[in-house]
Amino acid sequence: xxxxxxxxxxxxxxxxxxxxxxxxxxxxxxxxxxxxxxxxxxxxxxxxxxxxxxxxxxxxxxxxxxxxxxxxxxxxxxxxxxxxxxxxxxxxxxxxxxxxxxxxxxxxxxxxxxxxxxxxxxxxxxxxxxxxxxxxxxxxxxx
Amino acid sequence: xxxxxxxxxxxxxxxxxxxxxxxxxxxxxxxxxxxxxxxxxxxxxxxxxxxxxxxxxxxxxxxxxxxxxxxxxxxxxxxxxxxxxxxxxxxxxxxxxxxxxxxxxxxxxxxxxxxxxxxxxxxxxxxxxxxxxxxxxxxxxxxxxxxxxxxxxxxxxxxxxxxxxxxxxxxxxxxxxxxxxxxxxxxxxxxxxxxxxxxxxxxxxxxxxxxxxxxxxxxxxxxxxxxxxxxxxxxxxxxxxxxxxxxxxxxxxxx
Numbered sequence: 001x002x003x004x005x006x007x008x009x010x011x012x013x014x015x016x017x018x019x020x021x022x023x024x025x026x027x028x029x030x031x032x033x034x035x036x037x038x039x040x041x042x043x044x045x046x047x048x049x050x051x052x053x054x055x056x057x058x059x060x061x062x063x064x065x066x067x068x069x070x071x072x073x074x075x076x077x078x079x080x081x082x083x084x085x086x087x088x089x090x091x092x093x094x095x096x097x098x099x100x101x102x103x104x105x106x107x108x109x110x111x112x113x114x115x116x117x118x119x120x121x122x123x124x125x126x127x128x129x130x131x132x133x134x135x136x137x138x139x140x141x142x143x
Numbered sequence: 144x145x146x147x148x149x150x151x152x153x154x155x156x157x158x159x160x161x162x163x164x165x166x167x168x169x170x171x172x173x174x175x176x177x178x179x180x181x182x183x184x185x186x187x188x189x190x191x192x193x194x195x196x197x198x199x200x201x202x203x204x205x206x207x208x209x210x211x212x213x214x215x216x217x218x219x220x221x222x223x224x225x226x227x228x229x230x231x232x233x234x235x236x237x238x239x240x241x242x243x244x245x246x247x248x249x250x251x252x253x254x255x256x257x258x259x260x261x262x263x264x265x266x267x268x269x270x271x272x273x274x275x276x277x278x279x280x281x282x283x284x285x286x287x288x289x290x291x292x293x294x295x296x297x298x299x300x301x302x303x304x305x306x307x308x309x310x311x312x313x314x315x316x317x318x319x320x321x322x323x324x325x326x327x328x329x330x331x332x333x334x335x336x337x338x339x340x341x342x343x344x345x346x347x348x349x350x351x352x353x354x355x356x357x358x359x360x361x362x363x364x365x366x367x368x369x370x371x372x373x374x375x376x377x378x379x380x381x382x383x384x385x386x387x388x389x390x391x392x393x394x395x396x397x398x
Contacts, residue, residue, distance in 0.1 A: 040242070040288050040319035040330075049242060049291035056244035056315060071242070071317050075329035 015109060022112035023054060028064040030122035032087045037072040038080035047108040048080040054108070079104040082111065090122050225275035228268050232282055232322075235264075235297035239306065239321040239333070240285065243292040246315035254316065257309045263298035284327060288319055300324065303337035 012018070028034075036052045038045045054060070056069055082101040091097045099118050103111055133141075176184065195203055232238060255265050268276075270289040277283055294316065296306060300323050310316050321333045328336065339345065 040240075043287075046290040052242075053244055053292055056246075058245065058247075069244075069314075071244075071314075073317065073319055073330040075331055 019054070019109050019112060022109065022116055023057075023060065025116050025120060026060055026063065026112070027120045027123040028060065028067045029124060030086055030090045030119055031064060031067045031084050033068045033070065033085040035070045035072060035083040035085075036080075037074060037078075037083070039074050039077055041075075042077065042080065044104045045080050047106060047111065048082070048103045050108040051082065051103065051111045054112070084115075084119060086119075086122065090124065094122055096122070221272060221275060224268070224272045228272055228276040229280065231264075231266065231295075231297045232276070232280075235299065237296075237298045237300045237303060237321065237323050239296040239298075240288050240319045241294045241296065241310075242317040242319050243294050244315040244317070246313070250313065250315070254309060254313050258296065258298075258306065261298075261302050261305045261309070263296050263302055263306060265294055265296050267294050281325070282322070285322075293319075300336070301341070303333065307334065307337050 034055065036048065036055075038048045038052075052069075052071060061067070061069070080103045082103055084099045084101075086094070086096055086098065096118075101111060101114055106114070175181075258265050270286075273289050274286050277285055298306065303323075307318075310318060318330050318333060320330060321328050323333070323336060340348070
């Protein structure tokens with residue numbers, strides 16, 4: 001007598017591959033400015049600093065070259081935060097001007113997941129235009 | 144044929160003894176082995192411990208493997224690096240800790256070169272090495288900063304302003320905190336320190352402040368006499384200049 005199969009067929013690759021998956025999905029087209037603020041001597045800033053390190057990579061900044069990443073170091077034992085200002089044209093349609101993550105108790109993976117939940121969907125859809133013109137059409141146009 | 148072979152080297156044919164030819168192999172009743180052979184067999188027998196079901200529960204725990212395997216192995220190279228790190232900490236009067244964002248060596252090398260020209264050294268040490276170097280010393284508080292990617296700049300306090308100027312151009316290197324002359328400073332304190340004038344200028348300012356107290360008192364004491372002298376000078380001027388008001392000034396001087 002056999003028990004029907006239960007459990008996962010595929011094993012997860014761990015936290016690192018989950019972070020990688022989220023990073024591949026990140027699109028910052030809707031963000032105008034990202035400000036990361038933390039106190040370096042705080043206890044809970046590891047994940048904020050790691051998040052900052054990932055955000056500063058060239059691949060992610062290529063998704064939106066106009067988005068500025070700014071870091072603020074504070075010395076008043078305040079909680080670490082990530083402030084994202086939305087591009088005004090998208091802010092009007094979506095009614096969101098600014099998104100703030102209070103990252104004191106969030107892990108790096110959770111921060112990226114939240115980013116993909118709130119910021120990435122606001123990015124304008126890319127319009128792929130493929131126009132194939134034949135030689136005769138091109139000749140006609142030139143004339 | 145044989146005659147020809149006699150000229151070549153002759154090899155003796157090997158002695159062949161037959162043990163078994165197409166016979167059945169005896170497994171059921173093997174004969175007793177020789178004493179020496181029996182000793183070797185007994186020595187090489189495998190030993191299996193008691194079955195897991197009979198063992199007490201303590202011995203069947205699987206977590207022991209993880210805890211036992213993480214024994215710290217003493218790595219002499221790490222010790223050497225930790226000593227080097229501690230030397231750097233002790234010899235440089237200014238130590239600045241930077242948070243490093245994603246930066247390529249192509250962008251980092253000009254910063255490294257610019258800092259080197261100004262007698263400052265940008266170095267990278269890992270968390271483990273720094274904790275080995277600073278545990279127990281007076282630099283222990285620094286370990287809290289080493290959680291993500293970081294670099295350290297070792298230098299002298301005179302070059303603090305230049306350091307900030309160089310780092311302004313690279314937004315990927317972020318100043319977190321610093322140690323100046325055995326005092327741990329936050330980022331804002333470091334910026335203020337860099338804006339201070341040099342030590343000689345500060346000393347001269349202090350001297351002038353100390354002197355100002357005495358000179359202020361002297362000035363206040365002399366104020367009345369000086370006012371009287373200046374008034375008298377004015378009177379003399381008015382008197383000496385030829386004007387129709389000479390009579391009036393004469394009367395004033397007499398009174």
